[in-house]
Amino acid sequence: MSITIDNKMYLDLFQLGKDISLKPKVFFNELQNNKELIRFISTCDQKKYEEFLKIDPNKETPDEYLFRVSYLFNPHQTLKYHTYEFADVKDIGRVIVKFAPKVDVYIKDLLEKSLLLQFITMKEYDKTQPEFYDKILELTNMSKTHPNIAYFRLGFFLYGTNNISYDGKIFKNYKDFARFILAGTELKSRAAEVEKSGYLIALQIETSKSPNVYKRYAHTLKIFQDKRKRYEIEQKHANEKHKVKK
Amino acid sequence: MNSEERLLLYISYSFPELVNEQYKLASALKGSDIYFYLTQNIKKCAEFENARSKKLVSYYEGLNFNVKSMEEYVLLYSRIYFLCTQTHERYYINPLAIKEGQCSLKSIGEILFKFDGALVPFNTIIDRNGYSLAYKKLAVKENVGIYKSEMYELIDEKIKLIKDKKMTRRRLNLGNMLSIIETVFILVFIALFIFALCLTKLRDSIFASPFSNIPSIMTFIYFIAMIIYISLYVIVATWHNRLYEPVFYTRRFMLIHKRAIYSLIDKKCLQLEKYLNNALETRKHLRKDIYLFAGYNESVIDLSSLNILQKGVDNRGYNFFSAVKNISFGIMILVALAYGCYLIFLAFTQGSLFA
Amino acid sequence: MNVSIIFIAALLCIVFYGLFASYNRLIRTNIGFLVSFASIIIFYAVEILSGNRYFTSLITDLYVVSPFASLESFIILFYLAVFILAYIVTRLILHFCCVGKSPSYHPKHRKYIHIINSLGFLAFAFGLTSLIVPYFHDYFNMPNGFMESYFALIYGWML
Numbered sequence: 001m002s003i004t005i006d007n008k009m010y011l012d013l014f015q016l017g018k019d020i021s022l023k024p025k026v027f028f029n030e031l032q033n034n035k036e037l038i039r040f041i042s043t044c045d046q047k048k049y050e051e052f053l054k055i056d057p058n059k060e061t062p063d064e065y066l067f068r069v070s071y072l073f074n075p076h077q078t079l080k081y082h083t084y085e086f087a088d089v090k091d092i093g094r095v096i097v098k099f100a101p102k103v104d105v106y107i108k109d110l111l112e113k114s115l116l117l118q119f120i121t122m123k124e125y126d127k128t129q130p131e132f133y134d135k136i137l138e139l140t141n142m143s144k145t146h147p148n149i150a151y152f153r154l155g156f157f158l159y160g161t162n163n164i165s166y167d168g169k170i171f172k173n174y175k176d177f178a179r180f181i182l183a184g185t186e187l188k189s190r191a192a193e194v195e196k197s198g199y200l201i202a203l204q205i206e207t208s209k210s211p212n213v214y215k216r217y218a219h220t221l222k223i224f225q226d227k228r229k230r231y232e233i234e235q236k237h238a239n240e241k242h243k244v245k246k
Numbered sequence: 247m248n249s250e251e252r253l254l255l256y257i258s259y260s261f262p263e264l265v266n267e268q269y270k271l272a273s274a275l276k277g278s279d280i281y282f283y284l285t286q287n288i289k290k291c292a293e294f295e296n297a298r299s300k301k302l303v304s305y306y307e308g309l310n311f312n313v314k315s316m317e318e319y320v321l322l323y324s325r326i327y328f329l330c331t332q333t334h335e336r337y338y339i340n341p342l343a344i345k346e347g348q349c350s351l352k353s354i355g356e357i358l359f360k361f362d363g364a365l366v367p368f369n370t371i372i373d374r375n376g377y378s379l380a381y382k383k384l385a386v387k388e389n390v391g392i393y394k395s396e397m398y399e400l401i402d403e404k405i406k407l408i409k410d411k412k413m414t415r416r417r418l419n420l421g422n423m424l425s426i427i428e429t430v431f432i433l434v435f436i437a438l439f440i441f442a443l444c445l446t447k448l449r450d451s452i453f454a455s456p457f458s459n460i461p462s463i464m465t466f467i468y469f470i471a472m473i474i475y476i477s478l479y480v481i482v483a484t485w486h487n488r489l490y491e492p493v494f495y496t497r498r499f500m501l502i503h504k505r506a507i508y509s510l511i512d513k514k515c516l517q518l519e520k521y522l523n524n525a526l527e528t529r530k531h532l533r534k535d536i537y538l539f540a541g542y543n544e545s546v547i548d549l550s551s552l553n554i555l556q557k558g559v560d561n562r563g564y565n566f567f568s569a570v571k572n573i574s575f576g577i578m579i580l581v582a583l584a585y586g587c588y589l590i591f592l593a594f595t596q597g598s599l600f601a
Numbered sequence: 602m603n604v605s606i607i608f609i610a611a612l613l614c615i616v617f618y619g620l621f622a623s624y625n626r627l628i629r630t631n632i633g634f635l636v637s638f639a640s641i642i643i644f645y646a647v648e649i650l651s652g653n654r655y656f657t658s659l660i661t662d663l664y665v666v667s668p669f670a671s672l673e674s675f676i677i678l679f680y681l682a683v684f685i686l687a688y689i690v691t692r693l694i695l696h697f698c699c700v701g702k703s704p705s706y707h708p709k710h711r712k713y714i715h716i717i718n719s720l721g722f723l724a725f726a727f728g729l730t731s732l733i734v735p736y737f738h739d740y741f742n743m744p745n746g747f748m749e750s751y752f753a754l755i756y757g758w759m760l
Contacts, residue, residue: 175264178257182264191250200253204260213259220255220320224247227327231280234331443602444741452602453744465602473610480617488623492705499703548705 003040010040023083063106064113075122081115082106089120093158096151100166101197108151112143116154149214152202161207166199174207247323251316258316268319272311275323284326287333293348295549297396297403298338305329336367340393341539342514343400345550354522354539355532359389368522369531379526386522394515401500401507404552408497428479428575435472435582439465442589446599461592468585475578478571485564492551499547507547514539605746608734615730619722624711625695625704627718633688634725640683641676677733731755 002009008019042049055068063082070077079086084106086092092107110116117140120126126133135157143150156164162173171177181187181194194200205211251271258265275281288306291299306329313319332338341354351357355369362377362385371382443452448461456466500507518539525532559565593599619627648654735752737743745752 175261178261178264181253182257187250187253191248191253195249195253200256204256208260213256216317217256217259220317221252224320224324224327227324227331231327231331234334238334444737444743449741456602456606462602469602469606469610473614476614477617480614481621484618484621484623484626487626488621491623491625492703495704548703551703551705 003036061109061113063109064115067115068118071119071122079116079119081110089116090158092116093155093160096155097159097164100152100155100164101193101199103148103151103197108143108147111140111151111154112147114140116140146198148196148198149202149205152197152199153206156203156206161203164203174203177203247320251320255316255320262315265316268313268316272313272319272322275319275326276311280326280330284330284333287330290335291333291338294339294344295400296338296340296343297399298340300400302329302333302338306333337365339536340396341518341536342393342397342511344537344540346537346540349536351536353532353535354518355525355535359385360392361385368525372526372529372531382526383523386519386526390515390519390522393518394511397511398508400549401504401511404549405500405504407552407555408500424572425483431575431579431582432476432479435475435578438582438586439469439472442468442585446589447596448592448599464585464588468581471578471581475571475574478567478574482564482568482571485567486559489559489561489564490554492548493554496547496549496551603744603746604734604738604752605748607737608730608748611734612727612730615726616723619719619726622722623704624715624718627715627722629688629691629695631718631721631725632691633684634722634729636687637680637683638725638728641680644679674736677736680729680732 004010010019055065060068067081079089079092084095092110095104096107117136120133120136125136136154139150139154139157142153164171164173164177166177166180169180171180177200181190181200201214201217205214254265254267258268284306288303292303309322309325309329310318311322313322335349335351336356336358339349339351339357341357353369355372356367358365359368359371361371361374361382366374371385374382442448442465448465451459451461452465454462457463521535521538554560589599618630622630644656648656731751732755735745735755738745738752
């Protein structure tokens with residue numbers, strides 16, 4: 001039994017699973033509309049077919065859907081997601097750091113949608129490398145509230161915090177980068193960008209290995225913003241009263 | 247605060263030695279709109295004799311612009327925002343402690359009340375549904391209790407101030423010494439004049455006509471200087487009493503009639519509570535009643551007059567005259583000495599002063 | 602130098618008190634002045650109406666070696682004593698009864714009363730100076746100066 005999709009012949013589900021994430025557009029379409037393919041899946045492995053039917057394509061984004069399907073068919077393949085293929089999980093870090101401060105949306109999704117966590121669970125990292133697993137779990141949780149910071153933290157965790165690159169320039173470590181940002185006109189031109197990307201915060205957390213500084217920073221900032229918000233409300237009230245008087 | 251400052255703040259946590267912008271930023275804060283606005287508010291706030299406004303003013307005076315880190319700078323900035331909010335009249339006004347025409351609010355309904363863990367204008371409390379009347383009344387009682395305790399605090403503080411100052415007033419200090427010395431010297435000056443005019447043998451030459459001979463010239467100059475000095479003394483002494491009179495009055499009142507003030511406050515608090523409860527029951531908004539419960543007003547006792555005890559007299563005319571008087575006192579002593587020496591000189595040259 | 606000049610100068614010093622003193626102080630002083638003037642008038646009235654001028658003759662006939670053993674000096678001392686007494690009494694009364702209006706309370710009608718008060722004080726001050734200063738003429742044999750006729754009028758009334 002075999003099936004041909006996009007000029008390639010597949011003999012079993014393992015082969016099919018390998019390619020699903022690499023050709024997302026094609027397979028998303030086929031999996032939904034090609035009845036021959038569905039029949040092929042059901043004849044190959046009845047159990048996996050039942051599992052496959054449980055995954056609802058409307059509930060998730062296409063990439064997420066395809067990721068789940070591909071690992072259902074072939075749980076032993078390397079990390080693949082939306083045309084990306086990583087020989088090792090650590091390669092993700094290299095990609096993240098290399099293109100900083102640009103954020104790769106697909107890799108961000110990988111983290112944010114718990115797909116990376118799912119992958120390492122499948123690879124039984126929680127038994128072989130529990131620390132690594134815990135870290136990914138923590139970052140996944142963090143990505144729900146601070147996606148950018150979690151994204152870069154993942155990058156620095158996997159790649160390391162030395163010889164990092166930012167906008168094509170290479171920096172030895174966090175201090176080196178801080179010096180660069182503080183020097184001359186860089187601060188003015190790059191402040192908004194650095195802040196928005198969360199690059200600096202992620203770098204700091206990963207360098208010191210503890211989020212204490214970030215917590216303190218967030219707390220201080222919260223105090224300030226609370227006071228300002230309260231003041232703005234009061235000011236608005238005062239202005240309205242003034243208008244009424246006039 | 248912009249993203250640069252946030253970034254500086256974040257980096258300063260890890261490398262405080264790299265970030266030195268806080269001094270510049272903090273001093274720039276003094277020129278900012280928000281700080282200007284705050285100073286305006288505080289000026290208004292300082293006019294009120296009110297425990298809360300006093301706290302705000304002291305908080306404002308305690309603002310430290312000499313920040314050592316970015317974090318301190320951000321906290322300073324937020325403190326300014328906080329003060330700016332709190333120095334709006336509806337936050338600190340105590341309806342029991344205001345003077346007629348002092349406040350820009352129109353009604354007690356605009357003042358913020360503590361209600362259900364938040365600050366809410368009283369008129370809004372009246373409108374709020376979902377709370378029982380008893381609960382609202384409890385909130386009213388609590389807030390009136392706060393006003394009452396603030397008033398007590400204020401009165402106690404003033405009485406303490408009076409008692410402290412009274413002790414120092416009885417001690418002999420430079421000001422007291424000077425006034426005693428001056429009184430004695432005025433009598434001496436007049437005595438010297440009368441002595442020279444009436445009891446010596448110079449009398450006939452002095453009476454002849456002013457400036458016709460040397461004794462007449464000397465006596466006349468001495469007389470004019472004396473009159474100028476005494477006039478200044480009278481002006482300054484009476485003006486001083488006029489400025490301090492409310493203080494003396496308030497001081498006496500507070501020491502003798504302390505209990506009357508407390509019972510007055512209690513009475514006003516009860517009336518206020520009744521009035522607010524009535525508004526809750528009838529669900530009518532309060533309007534134009536801000537001065538209805540001024541617990542003490544100027545006609546009975548003026549607590550703000552006691553500020554003079556702490557800060558001294560702030561009256562240009564008075565200070566000018568008192569300085570001129572002190573100078574003329576010195577000159578007058580010299581003139582009296584010169585005149586006395588002249589009389590002694592005459593006594594030696596003519597054998598005796600008495601006819 | 603003569604009595605008129607001293608009169609003007611003394612009046613000048615006292616006038617400043619009337620201009621700068623506060624409301625309450627002026628009231629106290631005026632009450633003192635009023636009481637002492639009234640008591641002098643009563644004294645004279647009793648003397649004249651009773652017809653025998655007992656006190657006056659007693660004082661003028663007294664043989665005491667003292668500069669004040671004359672009617673004028675008696676009048677001045679009497680006046681000052683009553684004035685000081687009335688002033689102290691009003692002061693004491695006001696000291697213990699502080700229920701009333703605070704001195705820093707200045708409604709408009711009080712301003713007018715203050716002006717009237719000041720003018721009253723000036724009149725009293727003029728009277729007091731007229732009483733005391735001409736005494737210099739009598740006792741020290743000083744020339745009267747340009748206000749001679751005025752002083753003569755006062756003395757004519759007193760004696």
